[in-house]
Amino acid sequence: MGCFWQFTFATLTSRRSNVNAYPLRNILFVLLIVALAISACGPAAAVPTATPTAPPATPTQAPPRKLVLMSHDSFNASEEVIAEFEQANNAKVEFLKAGDAGKALNQAILSKNNPLADVFFGVDNTFFSRAIDADIFEAYQPKGLENITDTFKLDPRFRLTPIDWGDVCLNYDKRYFEQKGLQPPTTLEDLVKPEYKGLLVVENPATSSPGLAFLLTTVAHFGPDKYLDFWKALRENDVTITEGWEDAYYGQFSGGSGSQGDKPIVVSYATSPPAEVYFSEGKLTEPPTAAVIGDDTCFRQIEFAGILKGTKNRDLAEKFMDFLISTRFQEDVPLQMFVFPVNREARLPEVFVKFAQIAPKPAQLSPEEIGANRDKWIEAWTDTMLH
CATH class of the missing domain: 3.40.190.10 (Periplasmic binding protein-like II)
Known part of the structure; x- marks a missing residue:
């Protein structure tokens, strides 16, 4: 369009004063020139261009x-x-x-x-x-x-x-034994002595993993033929039995942080003492409890x-x-x-390095022996202790 207007403006302006002097053929000639100029100044032929392509897709990770x-x-x-x-x-x-x-x-x-x-x-x-x-x-x-x-x-x-x-072991309340001037038990046999009467709480082996571990400890130590004699003696010495570990440790035991009981001996874990320190969030520098780790007094799970x-x-x-x-x-x-x-x-x-205890000689029973007799031992224990 710029070329067209430049040409026509220049041409017509130069002839404006003399337009009446030109014959008709001259006017037609001028119009022809204008038409040719418009054609020459028209848009150039289109140049083929590549079709735009979308950028390559970013690989998407599969859902987890x-x-x-x-x-x-x-x-x-x-x-x-x-x-x-x-x-x-x-x-x-x-x-x-x-x-x-x-x-x-x-x-x-x-x-x-x-x-x-x-x-x-x-x-x-x-x-x-x-x-x-x-x-x-x-x-x-x-x-x-x-x-x-x-x-x-x-x-x-x-x-x-x-x-x-981990080792399932007896735990005891250190303060209780210090205040009473009484030595903590070191063997299973100690638990049936008169001085420990009414001091022990254990879990039912039919409903509790540590309870079963302690039952197996007694079977390994006393033998399949005599372990019930030990349990009968415990019953006579006023042992307390609970359905699970939480009730035994927090409800009956006296030594744990937050414990509400009065029994200074409980079946728990050899790692319970370091747990007491850890969960005190700095309030305790040593555990208030300790584990009994004498020979044949613990069961390794x-x-x-x-x-x-x-x-x-x-x-x-x-x-x-x-x-x-x-x-x-x-x-x-x-x-x-x-x-x-x-x-x-x-x-x-x-906290483990400082306070965790490891039983040097835990009670030993093979998985095969346990598997063959576990239910029978539990049933016999139930008949002896709960009926």
């Missing part, structure tokens, strides 16, 4: 895969530790807590044809043979097994892998985990098993569940 961990109610782990596994494996871990160790295992067995989870945590050596006989676990050898002491590896096929361990048969996430379950015995997870275990890690490379927290 869900891994379900079934366990007893006491399982715990730091959120940041679990988050590290999730981030490294694009996973989301869901927790299915299913009651105490025995109840959780029973649920896993009952649902074996349609498993509720991918991995199970919480089989201990008191239920080990039941779990193996039920055939609900897939064999897998996690990475890092070389860092685990062989005595914890009870299954050569690694359907169950050891994760943690080992906890295991395994991949449940029928999982649809076998590869992710394997990675989680690797993670459970890794140093990162194992160092989280002590202050989350107050048990010891099985990984020798895991460092213990200071």
Whole structure:
């Protein structure tokens, strides 16, 4: 358009004063020139251009895969530790807590044809043979097994892998014995002496994991034929029996922080004293309780985990098993569940180093012997102590 207006303005202006002097043919000639000029100044022929293309799409990460961990109610782990596994494996871990160790295992067995989870945590050596006989676990050898002491590896096929361990022992109220001028018990036999009459609280082995562990301690120490004689003597010495650990420790025991009872001896864990210090949040510099760790007075519990048969996430379950015995997870275990890690490379927290006690010679029973006789021993105990 600029070319057209420049041309016509110049041409017509130069001839404006003389337009009447031109004949018609001259006017037509001028119009022809204008038309040619317009054609010459028109838009240039279109140049083909490439069709714009969208920028390449940024790869999107697949949604995280869900891994379900079934366990007893006491399982715990730091959120940041679990988050590290999730981030490294694009996973989301869901927790299915299913009651105490025995109840959780029973649920896993009952649902074996349609498993509720991918991995199970919480089989201990008191239920080990039941779990193996039920055939609900897939064999897998996690990475890092070389860092685990062989005595914890009870299954050569690694359907169950050891994760943690701890000693169930008698705990006593240090202040009570100091004030009374009485020596704390050092053997099981001490518990039936007159000076300890009415001082002991224990848990029912039919409903409590530490209660069962203590029953097994007495079977191992006195023998299958004489352990009931010991229990009869305890009954005569006014032993108190509760359904679970919490009632025994916080309701009947006198030594724990927040305990409301008057019994200075309780069946608990050798790691209960450091737990007292840790949960005092600086108020205690040493525990108010101590564990009795004489020969045959404690029972060593080992906890295991395994991949449940029928999982649809076998590869992710394997990675989680690797993670459970890794140093990162194992160092989280002590202050989350107050048990010891099985990984020798895991460092213990200071409160464990200072105050945790380890039984040098705990009572010994094989998982096979326990599995073959556990129910019979519990039934006989119930008839002796509760009927």
